[in-house]
Amino acid sequence: MGYAFTTADVAFLRSAAGTAALAEVNALPFSDASRLRDVETARKSLGPSFAPVVETVLLRRRAVSKLDSAASWLFTDDALQQATASAVARHRASRFAGRTVHDVTCSVGADLFALSAVASRCVGSDLDPVRLAMARNNVPGGLVVQADALRPVSRASAVTADPARRDSSGRRKWNPSDFVPPLDELSEVYAGVDLAVKCAPGIDFAVAPWASEVEVVSLDGAVREACLWTRGLATPGVSRRATVLHGSSSWTLTDAEPDDCPVAPPGAWLVDPDGAVVRAGLVRHYAAQHGLWQLDERIAYLSGSEPPPGIRAFRVLEHGHYTEKSLKSLLKTRGIGRLEILVRGLDVDPNTMRKRLKLSGPASATVVLTRIGSKPVFVLCEAERT
The missing domain is CATH 3.40.50.150 (Vaccinia Virus protein VP39)
Structure with missing residues (x-):
């Protein structure tokens, strides 16, 4: 839950003394190896004021990737x-x-x-x-x-x-x-x-x-x-x-745009739309906009002859009926030792499945496991940035 700040802490942090204390503590590395030592250094230097100062320095460092002005902001852990x-x-x-x-x-x-x-x-x-x-x-x-x-x-x-x-x-x-x-x-x-x-x-x-x-x-x-x-x-x-x-x-993309989208087997490319598109229920609209089609009306994976630009798409190598035994044999034949496993519509745990596949070989690939109608299918792919 982090340190419980008070209004007195905030007043101190905004003061000249607090600004100087923040600059002093910010000079400490707080790496995994030095963290305990750095906290003790701050404690000896600042006395009772060390806790809100250390917490603020650490929160600001966490906030850098999230907020533009993190270097001068004040937060609680929950608020950040x-x-x-x-x-x-x-x-x-x-x-x-x-x-x-x-x-x-x-x-x-x-x-x-x-x-x-x-x-x-x-x-x-x-x-x-x-x-x-x-x-x-x-x-x-x-x-x-x-x-x-x-x-x-x-x-x-x-x-x-x-x-x-x-x-x-x-x-x-x-x-x-x-x-x-x-x-x-x-x-x-x-x-x-x-x-x-x-x-x-x-x-x-x-x-x-x-x-x-x-x-x-x-x-x-x-x-x-x-x-x-x-x-x-x-x-x-x-x-x-x-x-x-x-x-x-x-x-x-909005639901005011066309959603005419066919359903067909996998083509040259497989596309997994951005999560915002999927969550907003606009998969068909996205497909219509980019000339793609659905593999199944209930599944968000799309396919097409050309993927939209600027996304991570999957070049289809092979696809067919999925069983773990047949997939294991295919991966062995292709010498695939590094495999990304994506699942949608099937009850498959990628982590436990990877152990059972006993992968070996120099090649890498992505396999998509999904369902077309009532049929479980695999689509073996190479991921590419288009």
Whole structure:
């Protein structure tokens, strides 16, 4: 759970003495070999102040790959885990450009920071005084107040929220009525304004019938969130959207686009669509856009004569009916000693299966195990970046 910061800790960390202490401790390596020694060095140098300083230095190092301004930010361990990655926060904030926005669950300010760059005016609020103090550090000049998300304190015409989805022990909550604040209560309280709610990508979209548009976002191949958009923040004619952020590029796909897609056996290439496309239920739309086809209507793998550019696709070497015995024989014949095993639609554990295959040889390959109709099939491939 990490160190339990207090508002006094935050005040110290923001002071000149705290800034100097952070710089001193940041010079320590904190490698696996030196960690205990470095903690003891900080303890002797800083006395009682060592704990929040060490924790902040370590959290900032963890945050570098997630947040743009990590070197100067303050976090709690939980807040960092829950914070929106900067690239995703900027993408979501773009819909609020020029608006007056209230982030009613601002925490340490990851989303508020992105909003402040595009909104005409924005305010952040939260109930946790420690996180609010950190947000004031992280969003210089931002208006941050203590308030209950379910008791509106502003006249903003657009509201964004990120309900807490873990309990005090860190366990994930799956029932939207157990979120803090609960999902339906948020929608009721803000029924008169444009609302956006960040949720886990695994949420059952049916629990939010009030959402006009559901957008699933992935970042560098990992699905990060589902955002529920309402009223003026939603896109007319669109109920589901997949957005893929990768490096400095991005693309999006919606259910307003064609979904004409045939079903046929594997062709020259196999394509596994980005997780945002799969989670948003837009596999057929993606296939139609890129001239691909489905292997089975219920399975997300696609095939085609040419894969879309800029993705990791699989050049098909061989495919057929799957049994473990026949696959083992094929791999031995081809001299495959390194094998990536991908499974969808079959009850197969790749880790235990790999041991039984007793792989040997100089070649490497990928095998996709899936189902076409009621028939288990394998597709042996070479993975390539297109």
